[in-house]
Amino acid sequence: MNIGEAAAASGVSAKMIRYYEATGLLRAPPRSEGGYRVYDAAGVHTLRFIRRARDFGFAMPVIRQLVGLWQDPGRESHDVKELALAQVAELRRRIGELQMMEAALARLAASCHGDARAECPILEDLAMPRAGDRAAPFPADKNSSSCHAHQAPESASRRRPASRAARS
Amino acid sequence: MNIGEAAAASGVSAKMIRYYEATGLLRAPPRSEGGYRVYDAAGVHTLRFIRRARDFGFAMPVIRQLVGLWQDPGRESHDVKELALAQVAELRRRIGELQMMEAALARLAASCHGDARAECPILEDLAMPRAGDRAAPFPADKNSSSCHAHQAPESASRRRPASRAARS
DNA sequence: ACGTGGGGTTGCCATCATGGGAAGGTCAAG
DNA sequence: CTTGACCTTCCCATGATGGCAACCCCACGT
Incomplete structure (x- = not known):
């Protein structure tokens, strides 16, 4: 074969x-x-x-263990069950994570009109700093969700690129 | 900064x-x-x-779109909502997948004694071929979950390794 | 004025499981 | 004997992230 x-x-x-x-x-x-x-x-x-x-x-490391147990006639089902339950816990952890995201995002999406207007609670939420963020040095951006004048695209770059260019 | x-x-x-x-x-x-x-x-x-x-x-590609919409004062909230709802659907799809796995594995784990004996429904299920698998050429493995004499570890390997060895 | 430490810069490698492709060898059918 | 399907190895890429190395820059302290 x-x-x-x-x-x-x-x-x-x-x-x-x-x-x-x-x-x-x-x-x-x-x-x-x-x-x-x-x-x-x-x-x-x-x-x-x-x-x-x-x-x-x-x-994969767990699969390696499982294969080893499978091929070991002297195994104890206790060990297999332990691996399985750990995986169940891991799956539940991931499910919980995704459900948090899903619930929050679905709620946001529901609050969005979804029409031709620019106003959008989804973007507003994404732009909103949350607790846990270090405060910006100056809170100068009040018109957050409509900021369109961001960083200058190409201005006064590499005044001294000699060393970097020389290295490559 | x-x-x-x-x-x-x-x-x-x-x-x-x-x-x-x-x-x-x-x-x-x-x-x-x-x-x-x-x-x-x-x-x-x-x-x-x-x-x-x-x-x-x-x-990331969607984030790129979101940033673009955010910075576009002429955006329509419809477009944002569409991206958000697609993501909600994707999250639900992943949640569903994980829940399938979790339910099946939890059921299996529950049916395992978890003692010192070798008998284990978890391994038996993993070893069981499911519908959708192409049949093996001969169904010779009846003592599935306790097979310990698998492939020979090192037998008559590389009878003609000339070309491979010469290339490296 | 000079040293030094902390932080910046690039680039390379690694993850994890998987796919794609190139260059070359093997096999079986015509 | 040719040809096309299949196999071999090796290299590269993904996506998002971390780590390390070598080097550079800046601010602070003496």
Whole structure:
């Protein structure tokens, strides 16, 4: 079984199979006389295991542990469950993060008229400094959400570019 | 205002400020005689805007659009709202994905005893081929979740490594 | 006036998982 | 024996970020 067939059978791209092998996640399979990687059913099975673990969002180091446990007949299911629960916690953390963003942004979007006028609470909120920001040295920008005269595009640049130019 | 102060005032690291400038998200600020970037309050304000947009998970190309709209007095709030709603949809899509994973994995973890025994439904599920997988050429692996004799580690490798070795 | 430390500048490398592509070797079918 | 599909390795890129190295600049202290 060549790498292409193994890829089709496992759902892992050939590129990724080589990558997993290079990073030590997979043991190198034997090679044919021409140097082709030759996979057997067990190898494909391992690849499917890895893909399934990735589908659950496990990071590669954890997948390495999982594969090790899977192939270890003396494993204790306690260790597997611990990894799984840690991943559940991580997923919940990420879900919570995204939900915070989603709720805040949906609320903002709902408050925006969405018409042809320039006034927009979304931009106003984005432009608003929040608690936790160090104060700017002078609060001179009152017309925040309509500032259009920002930094000068090209003015008096590189008065002494000698050293930088010389280095390259 | 040097880049360090601008970073502290905006919450964007100096590294990221340079990165945003290099990728065209920020216009290059004027430089001092020594070549230092010099930021004014408007520049810091823009940086805070960008950081806030990143906090909402907007991708950089979208942030570019948002900054453009923000600085465009002739903008229409419709365009802003459209970007925001697209981002809300994207966040919901990601949340849904993660929730699928989380639910499935939590269910699996709950079904695992988590004791000293090797038997583990989590590993069994990971090892189980799902619908959508191309069938393996022969279904020879019945003792799936306890397979420990996988590929041979080092056997008859590189019978003809001449070309590869010669190239490097 | 001179040194020194802190901070600026560029550039390169690394992440993490993945894809793309080039240059070259292998294999199987016609 | 040719040809086209497939494999091999190596290099590069992503997106957003951090780290390090080498070098430069500035302000402050003596």
